[in-house]
């Protein structure tokens with residue numbers, strides 16, 4: 001039976017729409033009002049950008065910080081600042097946004113995909129170790145959906161092999177590994193303020209490091225390699241313009257004053273949902289490793305299809321009939337399966353890194369079975385700070401009801 005032949009559910013368990021988020025208000029308005037009275041909206045020494053630095057540092061103890069135009073930009077700046085050379089490899093997750101790999105490819109580097117843990121959805125240290133070659137230069141740890149990677153193991157591997165660690169924290173504002181905020185453990189922390197993240201200014205990003213030798217590169221790498229401190233214009237390297245402007249910084253600074261509250265509510269909601277789904281046959285809720293904090297940017301729930309009588313499409317259709325705004329899957333396929341990778345079509349139908357012999361990588365041969373399985377059996381549930389206990393409890397009851405109705 002498919003979704004269209006299913007009889008309508010007369011009294012859905014989730015009988016109210018999800019509570020509306022109120023994302024912007026007085027705090028943003030105050031900063032924007034101050035901003036429009038400024039003579040300049042340029043970031044350099046701009047008061048909103050200074051305020052953003054200040055607010056960011058209240059959460060992230062990073063010595064060198066550069067606000068930039070997106071999370072993609074933040075990651076590209078990190079890759080540029082470490083001076084990745086053509087053909088050098090960066091180990092990265094196959095379930096992520098294109099933003100993780102764009103900068104690597106623009107620097108003619110080679111993303112190498114390492115498989116994931118089936119329950120945390122993050123790269124396993126064993127898969128990372130297996131992916132290390134003499135060309136490996138960095139590990140990009142993507143803290144997926146807000147769940148922290150095993151940074152202790154990743155840092156140990158990096159030390160053993162002399163690798164740089166870039167943390168992709170786009171989805172993990174407020175997450176912690178063993179008490180430490182993600183983004184402050186590796187060599188670089190990269191964050192996104194895009195519209196869908198915990199905190200947003202429409203589009204924006206942040207990149208930071210505690211390493212003095214890399215810190216100077218951040219502002220140069222995000223600002224055409226101009227030296228704003230010395231006021232000189234004689235770029236020593238090729239670098240893009242990824243600057244953030246004062247209007248974005250005004251909103252981002254105001255948003256960060258709410259971060260703690262937003263994250264606390266999301267953790268509470270995500271934990272509450274997980275507790276109620278745990279133990280139901282057919283459901284595999286996300287696992288957070290002991291001592292870590294999952295800040296639930298979204299809620300990725302795997303289905304144990306062997307324990308259910310229906311396929312994912314039917315299960316999700318039934319969830320929706322019960323009022324749960326579930327999505328079928330997350331990204332459609334592992335990133336290496338995208339056309340651009342399968343055709344190695346990175347620059348006008350060519351891939352200079354490979355065409356000129358700097359790599360032999362063939363993405364048609366890459367296979368990460370766990371990542372593939374996750375994407376084939378998962379459902380994504382929206383989760384946010386506005387949801388009440390009552391709403392979460394209804395969602396949990398609806399999911400458990402559907403799972404119990406279909407268990408083998």
Ligand SMILES: Cc1ncc(COP(=O)(O)O)c(C=O)c1O
Nearest residue numbers: 070071072097099100170192194
């Ligand atoms: C894991 C991850 N990395 C990087 C990015 C890129 O961020 P942005 O959209 O701000 O460029 C995203 C955005 O969705 C993301 O989820």
